[in-house]
Amino acid sequence: MSTALKADTPLYLGIDGGGSKCRAVIVSSDQQILGEGLSGPANPLRGMKVATDSILTATQQALTVAGLAFNDMSRLIAGAGLAGVNLPQYYRLFSAWQHPFKTLHLTSDLHIACMGAHQGLDGAVIIVGTGSCGLAEVNGQLIEVGGHGFPYGDNGSGAWFGMQLLHKVLLSLDQLAPPTQMTTLLLQELAASNSIEVVSHFMQATPTTYAKYAPLVFTAAEAGDATAIQLVRQGAEFISAIADRLLSIAPPRLSFIGGLAHKLLPYLPEHIQQQVTPALQPPELGAVWFARQRSQLPSSVMSL
Amino acid sequence: MSTALKADTPLYLGIDGGGSKCRAVIVSSDQQILGEGLSGPANPLRGMKVATDSILTATQQALTVAGLAFNDMSRLIAGAGLAGVNLPQYYRLFSAWQHPFKTLHLTSDLHIACMGAHQGLDGAVIIVGTGSCGLAEVNGQLIEVGGHGFPYGDNGSGAWFGMQLLHKVLLSLDQLAPPTQMTTLLLQELAASNSIEVVSHFMQATPTTYAKYAPLVFTAAEAGDATAIQLVRQGAEFISAIADRLLSIAPPRLSFIGGLAHKLLPYLPEHIQQQVTPALQPPELGAVWFARQRSQLPSSVMSL
Numbered sequence: 001m002s003t004a005l006k007a008d009t010p011l012y013l014g015i016d017g018g019g020s021k022c023r024a025v026i027v028s029s030d031q032q033i034l035g036e037g038l039s040g041p042a043n044p045l046r047g048m049k050v051a052t053d054s055i056l057t058a059t060q061q062a063l064t065v066a067g068l069a070f071n072d073m074s075r076l077i078a079g080a081g082l083a084g085v086n087l088p089q090y091y092r093l094f095s096a097w098q099h100p101f102k103t104l105h106l107t108s109d110l111h112i113a114c115m116g117a118h119q120g121l122d123g124a125v126i127i128v129g130t131g132s133c134g135l136a137e138v139n140g141q142l143i144e145v146g147g148h149g150f151p152y153g154d155n156g157s158g159a160w161f162g163m164q165l166l167h168k169v170l171l172s173l174d175q176l177a178p179p180t181q182m183t184t185l186l187l188q189e190l191a192a193s194n195s196i197e198v199v200s201h202f203m204q205a206t207p208t209t210y211a212k213y214a215p216l217v218f219t220a221a222e223a224g225d226a227t228a229i230q231l232v233r234q235g236a237e238f239i240s241a242i243a244d245r246l247l248s249i250a251p252p253r254l255s256f257i258g259g260l261a262h263k264l265l266p267y268l269p270e271h272i273q274q275q276v277t278p279a280l281q282p283p284e285l286g287a288v289w290f291a292r293q294r295s296q297l298p299s300s301v302m303s304l
Numbered sequence: 305m306s307t308a309l310k311a312d313t314p315l316y317l318g319i320d321g322g323g324s325k326c327r328a329v330i331v332s333s334d335q336q337i338l339g340e341g342l343s344g345p346a347n348p349l350r351g352m353k354v355a356t357d358s359i360l361t362a363t364q365q366a367l368t369v370a371g372l373a374f375n376d377m378s379r380l381i382a383g384a385g386l387a388g389v390n391l392p393q394y395y396r397l398f399s400a401w402q403h404p405f406k407t408l409h410l411t412s413d414l415h416i417a418c419m420g421a422h423q424g425l426d427g428a429v430i431i432v433g434t435g436s437c438g439l440a441e442v443n444g445q446l447i448e449v450g451g452h453g454f455p456y457g458d459n460g461s462g463a464w465f466g467m468q469l470l471h472k473v474l475l476s477l478d479q480l481a482p483p484t485q486m487t488t489l490l491l492q493e494l495a496a497s498n499s500i501e502v503v504s505h506f507m508q509a510t511p512t513t514y515a516k517y518a519p520l521v522f523t524a525a526e527a528g529d530a531t532a533i534q535l536v537r538q539g540a541e542f543i544s545a546i547a548d549r550l551l552s553i554a555p556p557r558l559s560f561i562g563g564l565a566h567k568l569l570p571y572l573p574e575h576i577q578q579q580v581t582p583a584l585q586p587p588e589l590g591a592v593w594f595a596r597q598r599s600q601l602p603s604s605v606m607s608l
Binding site for chain 2: 167196200
């Protein structure tokens, strides 16, 4: 048995719990990844039972991969970044959970993404995926912006781009706006020939449905379509506003993550692009940094 | 017994079936309103049973008020304008309905609103309520624009204004956009003090939820708030584009209806405002005009 697995050494559990999946990672006190696990949604908006089951399933998998026993669950110093726990009612629900870990430290999925991106050090992160949001942490000061939900928030996100695409295509089909290449692209993609057929694909649309079509905006913009270029600029402005707000507290690093990040980056102003640094670790390892920080271990153990 | 109620004279039924209520009116062949009825939602999107029950309940009420018997249902030449029947699947469902009327002529709620506004004659109508859409009918040519659904369509509508209000308020609270009086107004209205409390009111929001807050945009705009003025202009541009498209086929009349119409009208360009004429009759009487037209009575009976 390795040193890490001895019963008297601390073991950390990092949980990244999102709306579609939950990742768990078990890390030793000397930074070794011992095991990982993956399960379904861990967002309390889907119900506490679903969320806690996903967390336990992913943890159980990670324990098995690590060669640890079910009983070792009670040794884990857990950090969990969960979508939705920024809302007081879900924070309360999770705080009251009779979890099987040694301790459980809760924060948002955005916060652990930032801690992972900068290996537990100060920095800022902007997520541009299905939704959009940003967070910066500098000397204990935390700013969090965006990510309020769709359709009124999450500007410049995949869902936002998809909705704007549909909006412009319908205006164009109604002859209320000039033609755009996005119409051809969307009609092809949906095998549709008119507004009614297009709309029928979006009658029960979720943010994920819209986000699926976001890349078409970039395809049309890259082909020179004026309406698409205007949309990309508008989305880039929203994301730039988030970046400038985060940069106002001078984070030493700024990372962009999420499926649309690489597509939007070239459209951001020079002064933002220059500050972008790659994310160093995934959110679940950020959750481990968070657990370490909150369990107040000596700083010698916390630094890399 | 009046002439109108004699068993051998035609009787017309007009149905205005919307997402929240259904109105029925029975009219004699000599244009007399004999009875009216009101019931719940008649939108097939809520299910055919709900829709047909609402239609029959409202019709039964109208028959009772008219002093007619249940059996007279089979004498009614019905015209129905129903939200949703512009979608092929719902048109098919309704066409297959084993209705108890003599005949049933189906069209959209927008079409009967137009026929009512112009007493069965050519014209155009723009609805700016929870949603937004427009229709013009000139010499048998019919143009229909907008009304594709929320949030990608229905621009310039109550739902659109409410969503934009929330969008601007959240940007402002995140310090991503300048302060706006709309923030104060919305926080007061919701008795909220931050973004999270604001958003909690909109987590299950329907278009109706958003539309409820649309008037706050106009309050702020009238008080000189720059962000609100910009929103009102943007909404007015969407509605102006609809008006210009409809005016392109030269309808002899143009009416605006819906809860937000009178608020938006002053912001429309002069050339549109000058063409606006009041709606002469409500949609359910438009449905009667539609039934008369489709049942191909001699034109002498159809004209006023």
